[in-house]
Amino acid sequence: MPGGAGVRRPDHQTTTQAPADLTAEAVLAPYLRAQAADFLRSLRLHREHSAPTDPGARGAEEAVSALRRSARRISGSLHTFRSVLDPVWADQLRTELAWLSGTLAREHAYSTRLVRLLDALHRLSGAALPPARAGGSATASPPTAPGSSPGAASGPSSGASGQERAALGVGAARAGALLERQLTLARTRAHSAALQALGSSRFHAVADAVALLASEVPLATGNAAPVSEALLEPAERAEQRLLGAVAALPPDESAEPYNEAQDAPWHQARLLLRLHRYAHEVVLGAPDPVLAGAGQALDLHRDAAEAASAAAAAARTPRIAPATAYALGVLHADQRHGVEAARGAFREAWPYAAAVTAP
Amino acid sequence: MPGGAGVRRPDHQTTTQAPADLTAEAVLAPYLRAQAADFLRSLRLHREHSAPTDPGARGAEEAVSALRRSARRISGSLHTFRSVLDPVWADQLRTELAWLSGTLAREHAYSTRLVRLLDALHRLSGAALPPARAGGSATASPPTAPGSSPGAASGPSSGASGQERAALGVGAARAGALLERQLTLARTRAHSAALQALGSSRFHAVADAVALLASEVPLATGNAAPVSEALLEPAERAEQRLLGAVAALPPDESAEPYNEAQDAPWHQARLLLRLHRYAHEVVLGAPDPVLAGAGQALDLHRDAAEAASAAAAAARTPRIAPATAYALGVLHADQRHGVEAARGAFREAWPYAAAVTAP
Numbered sequence: 241m242p243g244g245a246g247v248r249r250p251d252h253q254t255t256t257q258a259p260a261d262l263t264a265e266a267v268l269a270p271y272l273r274a275q276a277a278d279f280l281r282s283l284r285l286h287r288e289h290s291a292p293t294d295p296g297a298r299g300a301e302e303a304v305s306a307l308r309r310s311a312r313r314i315s316g317s318l319h320t321f322r323s324v325l326d327p328v329w330a331d332q333l334r335t336e337l338a339w340l341s342g343t344l345a346r347e348h349a350y351s352t353r354l355v356r357l358l359d360a361l362h363r364l365s366g367a368a369l370p371p372a373r374a375g376g377s378a379t380a381s382p383p384t385a386p387g388s389s390p391g392a393a394s395g396p397s398s399g400a401s402g403q404e405r406a407a408l409g410v411g412a413a414r415a416g417a418l419l420e421r422q423l424t425l426a427r428t429r430a431h432s433a434a435l436q437a438l439g440s441s442r443f444h445a446v447a448d449a450v451a452l453l454a455s456e457v458p459l460a461t462g463n464a465a466p467v468s469e470a471l472l473e474p475a476e477r478a479e480q481r482l483l484g485a486v487a488a489l490p491p492d493e494s495a496e497p498y499n500e501a502q503d504a505p506w507h508q509a510r511l512l513l514r515l516h517r518y519a520h521e522v523v524l525g526a527p528d529p530v531l532a533g534a535g536q537a538l539d540l541h542r543d544a545a546e547a548a549s550a551a552a553a554a555a556r557t558p559r560i561a562p563a564t565a566y567a568l569g570v571l572h573a574d575q576r577h578g579v580e581a582a583r584g585a586f587r588e589a590w591p592y593a594a595a596v597t598a599p
Numbered sequence: 600m601p602g603g604a605g606v607r608r609p610d611h612q613t614t615t616q617a618p619a620d621l622t623a624e625a626v627l628a629p630y631l632r633a634q635a636a637d638f639l640r641s642l643r644l645h646r647e648h649s650a651p652t653d654p655g656a657r658g659a660e661e662a663v664s665a666l667r668r669s670a671r672r673i674s675g676s677l678h679t680f681r682s683v684l685d686p687v688w689a690d691q692l693r694t695e696l697a698w699l700s701g702t703l704a705r706e707h708a709y710s711t712r713l714v715r716l717l718d719a720l721h722r723l724s725g726a727a728l729p730p731a732r733a734g735g736s737a738t739a740s741p742p743t744a745p746g747s748s749p750g751a752a753s754g755p756s757s758g759a760s761g762q763e764r765a766a767l768g769v770g771a772a773r774a775g776a777l778l779e780r781q782l783t784l785a786r787t788r789a790h791s792a793a794l795q796a797l798g799s800s801r802f803h804a805v806a807d808a809v810a811l812l813a814s815e816v817p818l819a820t821g822n823a824a825p826v827s828e829a830l831l832e833p834a835e836r837a838e839q840r841l842l843g844a845v846a847a848l849p850p851d852e853s854a855e856p857y858n859e860a861q862d863a864p865w866h867q868a869r870l871l872l873r874l875h876r877y878a879h880e881v882v883l884g885a886p887d888p889v890l891a892g893a894g895q896a897l898d899l900h901r902d903a904a905e906a907a908s909a910a911a912a913a914a915r916t917p918r919i920a921p922a923t924a925y926a927l928g929v930l931h932a933d934q935r936h937g938v939e940a941a942r943g944a945f946r947e948a949w950p951y952a953a954a955v956t957a958p
Contacts, residue, residue: 411928498767498929498933562914562919563924566924566931569929571928573929573932
C-alpha cells in the first residue's frame, strides 16, 4: 500500500485526508453500503428484465453480472476486514454470498467457454482450410457446426497437406457440434439453477441481509480505531498473501503447457489478487487499473485452463469419431498454449502490479 | 559477402590473398576436389560397415550421413557456380546427386521423426501423468508403447483432472505404438531403397563421376577469370535470393501455428540458406557458425512441420480409437507449436546471419 497520504474517502469525494483523521468505519462502512446499494439495484433490474413481458434476456444477464460484481466485493471485504466487523455476521453473510456468486457464475462461465472454444475451432480449422472448402464435406458437417458453409462438398483432397486440412475441418465441425451440445446443456442447467436460487428463501435471506447492510454496517466493538491500524493492517496481510503466492508460482523453466497440476497455484494467485484488489479499492477509494490488468491475465488463465478441460472432457464422450477426437486434441493443446500465454502476460504485468502493491 | 580482403584458399592454408590474385579455378576446384574425396572416403567406409562380417549399423549410418553431406555441398556448388563450370556436366551431375541425396535422406528422416514424436508423446503424457501411472492401464498399453511401465493398472481416476490425464496416457501409449509401426515400416522401406540405390548402376555412374571430379574439375572455357568476377557474383546472387526469400516470409503477426500453407516459403528459405552457406564456404574456405546456427533453426522448422504432418497422417488411420486420435491431435498441435518456436528462433538468429551475409 502507498503510505497513508493518498488515502481517499471511498464515497468518491476528492478530499484527501490522513488516515489518522478517519476511523475504519468512515472508510469501510460507506464502501460496503455503496456495494450493497449496487447489489439491490442489480436485483431490481434483474426482476424487471425477468418479467414475462420483458424480452430482454441480455438485460437480465447484465443484471446478474452486476449482482455478482457487488457480491464478490462485499464478500471479499468481509473476508479481509473481518477484524473490523461483527465476525459472526461477517462469516455468515460471506458464506451465503459465496454460494450465490458461485451459483450465478456458472451460466456465464459455460456460455463464455462455449464461445471461446467455438472461436478457437473456427480459427484452427479456418487457418487450415482454404476458404471455399471451410466446413468440410456436406455429410460430415452437422447443421449446428460453427462457421460451416453448407453444401461445399469437396472432392478428394490433393496430397497429404490437403487431406490434413480436410481431416481437421471435418473433425473441427463435429467437435464444435459436440461442444455446443454439451456446453449448451450445461448452461441451460446452470440457468435453471440460477433462477431457482434467485427465487429461493435462502436467497431472500441474503437479499435481506444485504438490504440491512445498505443502511447499517455491523461493526466490531472498538470500531473507532484509525484506518492505519484497523484497515491498513488487514489490507497489508492480503497483500502479503498475494506476494507469497506469486513468489511460490512454479518457475517459467518448469512450465509445461500440458501440466494441469500446475494450474492450482495460479488459480489460487487469481483469488488472492482479487482480494487484494478489493482491499486496495476499499482503502484507496477507487479500483487500480494496473492491478485490474494483472487480474485480467489471471482470468484469461482460468478461462483457457477450463476451456482445455472442457475439450478433454468432450473427447471422453463415448463413441465419438476419431476425427472429432483428433480435433478436440488439437483444441486442448491450443487452449493449454493459451494457458501458457496468459501466464506469460501475467509475468509481464506483475512487476507493475507489485509496484502498485508495495510502496 | 565481406569484401575480398578476407578471402582465403579453400584448402585451409592460412595464407590470405587478394581475390584478384586467385583464379576462380584456384578457389572452386580445390573445394570440389576436397568434397569429392570426402564423398569417396564415406563410400569406402559405408562398404566396410556394410560387409556381412561387420555388425556396425551405426558406422554405416554415419558413412551415409557423411556421403550426403558431401553430395549436398557438391550439388550446391554445381548449382551456384554453374557459370564457372562445364554446364552440361554440372547439370547432369547435380541431377544425379539430388536423386542420391534424396534417396539416402529418407531413412534418416523417418528415424529422427519417430524419435522426435515418441519423445514429444513421452513429454506430453509424462507431464500429465503421475510417475507411478505413466503408460496408462495395462490393457491399453501395447508392448511397443514408448516409456510405458507395464502392469501399472490404474484404478478409477479421481475427478475430471485425473480422468483427463489417464485419457491422454492411454491415448499417448496407443498413438506411440501406431507411430512406431508406421514410421518403422517407412524407415525399413527407405533403408531397402537406399541399399538398392547404392548397388545400382545409376549410383556407380555417380560414383565414377565424383571420382573423376576428385582428380579433375570440368571447368567452363575462360576459367582463368578472377575470383571477384567468376565466384563472388554467383555467390552474391545466391545471397540475394536468400535475402529476398527471408524478406518475403509471412510476418509474425499473421503467423498461425496450424496454417500449414505458410510452411512452403520457410522450407524454400531453408534451401536458399543452405545454398548460401555452401557458397560462403567455397569463397571463404570455412563454414560460418552464425549461418550454421540460422540453418539449424530452419532444419528444426522442417523437422517439426514434418513430424506434425506424420501425426496428422497417423490420425487418418482407419478404425483407430478416439483416445488415440485425441493424443495425435495434441501431438500435432504440439509439433505445430514447435514449428512456431523454430520460426521465432530463426527470426532471432537472422539479424546476425544477415550481418555475416551483407558486408
